[in-house]
């Protein structure tokens with residue numbers, strides 16, 4: 393029994409609700425028995441006040457603007473660690489020893505190639521397909537190529553599936569890109585690190601030598617790290633919900649990718665850069681700010697606002713520094729999109745509407761600027777987010793499978809439809 397409890401008075405009866413205390417964050421009212429005892433549901437569209445699971449992976453303090461992976465602040469990991477080490481941390485809970493690190497890096501590196509027949513599968517898509525559309529299909533199809541790691545009840549198979557997904561997602565994302573621009577697929581190169589290998593698969597061509605700039609691969613690695621996990625966001629909850637039925641990991645990750653694509657979630661980085669381009673020049677910013685404030689206009693400033701962060705998004709801080717570094721490195725100063733971005737950020741941060749609603753630039757506001765400078769088309773922004781987040785989805789999925797409290801996710805509803813009525817024959821209507 394929990395040490396603390398709350399009392400609920402309902403229809404003259406009193407119910408005791410246990411209060412669960414997390415290691416960090418607000419207390420949680422345990423309402424699991426409420427329906428059975430009191431015959432009521434709780435109503436929380438968008439899950440704004442609902443904890444859907446117990447988790448030890450990621451912690452966010454939205455008011456303070458803090459993000460930790462397994463207790464380690466994101467700023468420290470972005471500055472001192474690397475994405476592959478962060479993957480280990482998210483999956484296994486602790487930082488690896490040097491031997492563990494080498495073994496893990498080896499395992500990830502040795503799984504980067506995809507089944508050769510998958511090339512044919514790619515070729516079935518139209519060339520102009522969005523790389524996210526291709527990725528949803530191809531990742532879902534992994535369960536048809538790797539049957540030997542689809543049994544969710546087998547711990548070893550779960551482990552193999554996790555490694556395969558982390559290792560192959562960059563290859564799949566790069567193939568989706570190459571296919572969309574009509575260039576040949578580039579095989580992974582295992583002497584390159586994770587981020588450099590991805591850049592090579594995206595930007596090298598057989599006709600020319602391509603050398604990955606270490607500063608750019610470091611910036612790429614940091615983008616991966618900053619997107620690696622974000623507790624129970626929409627796509628992660630989708631992965632957990634899909635997985636709660638016992639669906640195989642490839643199917644679950646494909647579901648996460650589909651959810652991430654939406655412009656209110658991972659699709660915001662593409663939408664944000666397209667918005668900056670549409671604004672075009674600094675003098676048009678006030679017009680767009682006015683539209684964002686207008687309740688009758690559905691337009692929102694893309695890259696601003698967050699469900700949890702009501703202070704600066706800590707990832708955005710690191711991303712902003714990274715953007716400055718990359719632009720400096722590439723000698724980009726007078727880029728019009730960048731000028732609009734900088735001015736928009738300044739104006740929005742001083743505007744009463746944005747201050748009052750606590751709308752700050754989020755991670756997507758700056759990531760698009762870096763990715764564009766690196767040479768990625770906007771259609772690749774969300775696939776890059778998806779490949780980075782795959783480890784988070786997998787870590788959360790594994791945690792859920794290992795949780796004895798795991799049940800199939802099955803929310804209830806507040807039914808406001810028709811009362812019972814009798815069917816009327818077509819001829820009588």
Ligand code: ACO
Pocket residue numbers: 655656657658660684685691692693694695696697698699700749751754755756
């Ligand atoms: N521009 C203008 N107004 C906004 C914006 C915005 N970007 N974001 C929120 N608001 C307003 C809302 O209209 C609402 O106003 P109201 O209280 O007068 O009705 C208020 O601020 C609260 O916003 P909600 O939409 O209720 O907040 P919610 O938590 O549901 O949404 C979300 C968060 C989806 C991120 C929203 O801020 C948004 O759509 N932002 C733009 C898209 C974006 O950048 N998404 C990326 C999120 S980060 C990520 O996925 C990595």
